[in-house]
Amino acid sequence: MPRLRAPFSSFLLLYVLCHALALWIDRGAAKPLSYAFLSATPLLAGVACFLRSRRRDAAAGNWLALALAMLLWAGGMFAGMWQDVIQQNSNVAPGLSMLLYVLYGVPLTFILASPGKDAWWLRLIDGVLAAVLGYLFFVQTFSFATMHGADAQGVVNLRLMFDIENIYIAAFALIRLAATGGGESRMFFKALSWYACVYLAVAAFNNHFDADVDFGTPVDLLIDLPFLLLFGLACSWHKAARPAVVPARLVWAVRAGSPLLLPASLLAVSAAILHGEPRHAVAGFAIAALGYGLRSILAQVGAFEERAQLNELALHDPLTGLANRRQFEASLRRAWQRVRRRDDGLALLLIDVDHFKQVNDSLGHQAGDRCLRAVAGALSACLNRGGDSLARYGGEEFVAILPVATPESARMMGEAMRAAVAALRMPAPEAETRLTVSIGVGFVQQAGDQDASLLAVADAALYRAKHAGRNRVELGML
Numbered sequence: 001m002p003r004l005r006a007p008f009s010s011f012l013l014l015y016v017l018c019h020a021l022a023l024w025i026d027r028g029a030a031k032p033l034s035y036a037f038l039s040a041t042p043l044l045a046g047v048a049c050f051l052r053s054r055r056r057d058a059a060a061g062n063w064l065a066l067a068l069a070m071l072l073w074a075g076g077m078f079a080g081m082w083q084d085v086i087q088q089n090s091n092v093a094p095g096l097s098m099l100l101y102v103l104y105g106v107p108l109t110f111i112l113a114s115p116g117k118d119a120w121w122l123r124l125i126d127g128v129l130a131a132v133l134g135y136l137f138f139v140q141t142f143s144f145a146t147m148h149g150a151d152a153q154g155v156v157n158l159r160l161m162f163d164i165e166n167i168y169i170a171a172f173a174l175i176r177l178a179a180t181g182g183g184e185s186r187m188f189f190k191a192l193s194w195y196a197c198v199y200l201a202v203a204a205f206n207n208h209f210d211a212d213v214d215f216g217t218p219v220d221l222l223i224d225l226p227f228l229l230l231f232g233l234a235c236s237w238h239k240a241a242r243p244a245v246v247p248a249r250l251v252w253a254v255r256a257g258s259p260l261l262l263p264a265s266l267l268a269v270s271a272a273i274l275h276g277e278p279r280h281a282v283a284g285f286a287i288a289a290l291g292y293g294l295r296s297i298l299a300q301v302g303a304f305e306e307r308a309q310l311n312e313l314a315l316h317d318p319l320t321g322l323a324n325r326r327q328f329e330a331s332l333r334r335a336w337q338r339v340r341r342r343d344d345g346l347a348l349l350l351i352d353v354d355h356f357k358q359v360n361d362s363l364g365h366q367a368g369d370r371c372l373r374a375v376a377g378a379l380s381a382c383l384n385r386g387g388d389s390l391a392r393y394g395g396e397e398f399v400a401i402l403p404v405a406t407p408e409s410a411r412m413m414g415e416a417m418r419a420a421v422a423a424l425r426m427p428a429p430e431a432e433t434r435l436t437v438s439i440g441v442g443f444v445q446q447a448g449d450q451d452a453s454l455l456a457v458a459d460a461a462l463y464r465a466k467h468a469g470r471n472r473v474e475l476g477m478l
């Protein structure tokens with residue numbers, strides 16, 4: 001059971017007691033008094049949901065839609081009171097209130113169908129589908145009822161419709177809860193699930209076991225329960241919901257499947273009115289198909305964009321924008337295969353910034369980052385052939401691959417890179433006058449099996465360059 005804060009549970013108890021007293025003290029006025037209490041409970045719940053939505057957290061939109069649903073329900077009860085008490089219409093299914101009760105399901109369907117993290121234009125499509133669903137519900141309701149009420153068969157049909165609506169809301173609220181791991185959204189779906197299940201039970205009892213009993217009896221107290229529970233939950237669950245371990249596949253399946261709910265509901269309602277209202281039904285079918293199709297296309301475009309961003313992140317170094325080590329390794333494999341087939345020479349340049357630790361230590365890490373970006377720019381400006389490539393190998397080390405090269409051309413490229421970095425006007429570590437790089441060139445004319453061996457040769461050449469005083473280029477042959 002959800003635990004409510006003490007002041008709220010006392011208030012709820014007091015409310016039910018007052019409602020019970022109103023029924024007991026004045027039997028004559030029991031009916032209008034009970035109507036007043038029954039209209040006030042969903043209003044209370046609606047105000048609590050509205051205030052909760054003002055917290056502007058991840059579930060704010062859902063709380064707002066739930067507040068709207070409560071308002072519609074309260075309107076339904078108020079319209080029932082108007083027809084029953086003021087107009088003295090004793091039909092058990094007065095038309096306007098029936099309509100409002102049916103429409104109450106529309107914001108709830110919107111909440112269940114629209115995974116809150118979607119872009120606004122996807123939610124807009126959901127909103128349009130929900131509005132059309134509301135309209136077709138309206139058409140369907142008035143195929144059973146008129147503004148004055150419904151006949152016996154109409155009442156049976158309406159009850160069946162409400163049963164389906166209530167089961168559907170409770171079942172999907174539970175599914176959304178099961179697939180929501182934590183945070184404000186989990187708290188919301190927990191509250192919605194409690195409310196929807198209690199509402200389902202109370203409505204089933206009222207519609208099937210207490211169907212012909214008029215308002216103004218102790219059974220009315222039952223109707224207060226789901227709304228008072230929601231009021232309490234909206235007001236008192238300020239602590240974070242305990243996070244649940246949810247299988248990722250379930251989350252993805254529910255996220256991917258939820259958008260089908262609105263078009264599927266639209267198809268179901270259109271099928272239900274096909275016989276009596278064929279034009280509306282065909283329009284419903286078409287809008288359901290178009291809405292789902294458009295939503296899928298837009299969601300797919302979003303997914304492609306995300307995938308492109310991920311690919312970019314997977315293959316590029318975010319600091320310098322150069323290829324990262326993973327992409328370098330793939331490029332080296334390709335270059336190695338080529339040199340194995342054609343024997344046209346391959347050079348690999350390992351480029352290491354000299355005394356970079358001192359740059360960081362004396363000027364700070366951010367200045368160090370700026371230096372790395374400037375070095376990357378200077379190095380890549382030296383590459384002038386389409387097949388040459390440059391990557392950030394890691395830390396302050398870069399690597400260039402020069403296919404179709406000679407030892408001389410590779411050494412010249414190394415010299416050009418060294419000079420380009422030395423010419424940079426970058427702040428240098430205290431002991432040095434300027435920022436420099438040491439470069440080890442590995443060269444192979446006829447490739448064997450292991451591409452890693454070229455890297456080892458370049459590394460050994462770099463080691464020699466460092467030990468020979470830095471700011472120089474050394475060549476090694478494989």
Ligand SMILES: Nc1nc2c(ncn2[C@@H]2O[C@H](COP(=O)(O)OP(=O)(O)OP(=O)(O)O)[C@@H](O)[C@H]2O)c(=O)[nH]1
Nearest residue numbers: 352353354355356357358360365366368369395396
């Ligand atoms: N600012 C910054 N520093 C980095 C980054 N990656 C590695 N470093 C720093 O690079 C420095 C590398 O230091 P060392 O390996 O000792 O090399 P060095 O000081 O350049 O000395 P030599 O290579 O022998 O000339 C370390 O201080 C790392 O913290 C980075 O992305 N940004």
